[in-house]
Amino acid sequence: MFDINGKVAVVTGGANGIGLATVKAILAKGGHPIIADYNEGAGKREAEALGIPFYKIDISDEEKVKEMFDDIIEKNEHLDILVNGAGIGGNSRPITAPDSLELAKKSFNVNVHGTLNCCKYAIAQMQKQGGNCAVVNVASILGVVSNPNSIGYSGSKHAVIGITKSLALENAPQNIRVNVLCPGFTDTAMFNKDLYGEQIYNYILGLQPLSKGTGRAANVDEQAHAIIFMIENSYLTGQSIIVDGGYTVQ
Amino acid sequence: MFEIKDKVAIVTGGASGIGLATVEMILAKGGKPVIADYNEESGKKESERLGVPFVKVDVSCEEQVKNVVAAVVDMYGHLDIMVANAGINPIAGLLNLTMETYQRAVEINQNGVLYCDKYAIEQMVKQGTPGAVVNTSSVSGLVGQAHELAYNTTKFAVRGMTKSLALEYAPNNIRVNSIHPACVLSNMVNEDVIGHEMMQQMIALHPISAATGRIGLPEEIAHGIIFAIENTFMTGAEVVLDGGWTVQ
Ligand SMILES: NC(=O)c1ccc[n+]([C@@H]2O[C@H](COP(=O)([O-])OP(=O)(O)OC[C@H]3O[C@@H](n4cnc5c(N)ncnc54)[C@H](O)[C@@H]3O)[C@@H](O)[C@H]2O)c1
Ligand SMILES: NC(=O)c1ccc[n+]([C@@H]2O[C@H](COP(=O)([O-])OP(=O)(O)OC[C@H]3O[C@@H](n4cnc5c(N)ncnc54)[C@H](O)[C@@H]3O)[C@@H](O)[C@H]2O)c1
Numbered sequence: 227m228f229d230i231n232g233k234v235a236v237v238t239g240g241a242n243g244i245g246l247a248t249v250k251a252i253l254a255k256g257g258h259p260i261i262a263d264y265n266e267g268a269g270k271r272e273a274e275a276l277g278i279p280f281y282k283i284d285i286s287d288e289e290k291v292k293e294m295f296d297d298i299i300e301k302n303e304h305l306d307i308l309v310n311g312a313g314i315g316g317n318s319r320p321i322t323a324p325d326s327l328e329l330a331k332k333s334f335n336v337n338v339h340g341t342l343n344c345c346k347y348a349i350a351q352m353q354k355q356g357g358n359c360a361v362v363n364v365a366s367i368l369g370v371v372s373n374p375n376s377i378g379y380s381g382s383k384h385a386v387i388g389i390t391k392s393l394a395l396e397n398a399p400q401n402i403r404v405n406v407l408c409p410g411f412t413d414t415a416m417f418n419k420d421l422y423g424e425q426i427y428n429y430i431l432g433l434q435p436l437s438k439g440t441g442r443a444a445n446v447d448e449q450a451h452a453i454i455f456m457i458e459n460s461y462l463t464g465q466s467i468i469v470d471g472g473y474t475v476q
Numbered sequence: 477m478f479e480i481k482d483k484v485a486i487v488t489g490g491a492s493g494i495g496l497a498t499v500e501m502i503l504a505k506g507g508k509p510v511i512a513d514y515n516e517e518s519g520k521k522e523s524e525r526l527g528v529p530f531v532k533v534d535v536s537c538e539e540q541v542k543n544v545v546a547a548v549v550d551m552y553g554h555l556d557i558m559v560a561n562a563g564i565n566p567i568a569g570l571l572n573l574t575m576e577t578y579q580r581a582v583e584i585n586q587n588g589v590l591y592c593d594k595y596a597i598e599q600m601v602k603q604g605t606p607g608a609v610v611n612t613s614s615v616s617g618l619v620g621q622a623h624e625l626a627y628n629t630t631k632f633a634v635r636g637m638t639k640s641l642a643l644e645y646a647p648n649n650i651r652v653n654s655i656h657p658a659c660v661l662s663n664m665v666n667e668d669v670i671g672h673e674m675m676q677q678m679i680a681l682h683p684i685s686a687a688t689g690r691i692g693l694p695e696e697i698a699h700g701i702i703f704a705i706e707n708t709f710m711t712g713a714e715v716v717l718d719g720g721w722t723v724q
Contacts, residue, residue, distance in 0.1 A: 344551075395683050444709040476643060
């Protein structure tokens, strides 16, 4: 098993939702998580409350991502875990809509290029220190199946799964494992009753078989639990773990 | 999280390898595992060593599986976890696979898992409590392998029944997931039994082995089984523990 205790972990999107739950879970296991997020208000507040570092970063800005990792590595001397939790939803348009490509590019910029930027500079350091590290990306059920009007989100999340597999094979000889979480509908800032309205929210829950048994969407701790599993399991690489209450099984 | 503490679990094939490692982990988490296996000798030995009950069962016999579930419910009053893990791998291709061997694989690997799932789920529904079922398939339930006809066929079946049952029992909050290990060290798979050259060939099939120099360990698979038991929003899913084998 890969022991999280004492390990340095960068969690992008760590200021909110699934990322924040992962930060807390890593902390509980004795790891040293660092929050990297472009939401300064929430990032600073959570980091202060937990007594851990915060970096304000837009992951789609490669130059800034490089600077951030340089600084983290200088201060911590090593980097063992990267969780690419930052992502954006929405931006849904039919392809013929005037702004469809512009919006799709927005999704790709954060979800794909942002993930790649972080992978590049984190893995460079992981290789340098001799490997035995873990990377977890976050895709979605829409990286496995799809919806109409989702070229941006679904397209970008499919790409994250492909990237994960290639990076896993590329870095296996250094024992750097790369896996991906595919969450189903999870109560967060990105998906909740207020945002969607009760009727649509309940309709979406109806698509998630286990929600019939639990009466609820997934929660962030259930997603973080899977991320921790992927970090810890020393025989797991290139895989998608789908925590979706059976959504993609149908 | 589905807390394993105080939960009652039946682990078939629990006398050896992946099943035994799972029994040990459930025990370490404060759960109440029961070893269910047809190997009486190692079953009794491990049961005494760990201080957990052993029940002798051939999972290919429906009546015996039914009785085991009833006996465990008699013992503890409830059943919360089923790990349907017992299995065999008769290596043979189309023209040298006897129908007898094929039937035996179907009876153990496919029907055996079905019986275990059936009587466990029946009990869980009766209790009206959440439950977790984990079925051991294999990478051979995901991709094809020459000369493993019976194994491929039955392990694909396990993956299929997992998904059907996951959907059927989601409204009862009974989760059903499958585990897909690649090569794992066991009594049958180790250098002493298969020889150095064969072991090296096996190791080479796993990308991660380029770094670790070994195949999987029972503990690594048991860790995946524990995860599938504990995660309260995963159902119908495949946990593939293969060092990157099926990614290529
Ligand atoms: N919530 C769901 O139902 C759901 C379902 C499937 C997948 N996901 C994925 O899970 C991941 C986490 O999302 P969440 O649900 O926790 O939502 P969230 O909105 O609560 O958290 C996302 C975090 O990422 C940060 N972020 C966004 N863009 C960024 C950028 N360019 N640079 C730095 N930080 C940025 C945000 O500030 C926020 O803190 C996302 O990749 C999302 O696509 C969520
Ligand atoms: N070892 C591997 O490389 C590997 C790879 C993929 C999948 N698997 C699967 O993992 C599971 C466990 O295998 P393992 O590696 O721990 O092997 P193992 O041989 O060490 O353990 C299997 C156990 O199942 C028991 N068993 C077999 N048939 C039975 C029956 N009819 N009734 C009751 N008990 C029975 C055996 O007595 C033994 O204790 C099997 O389903 C196997 O197909 C193993």
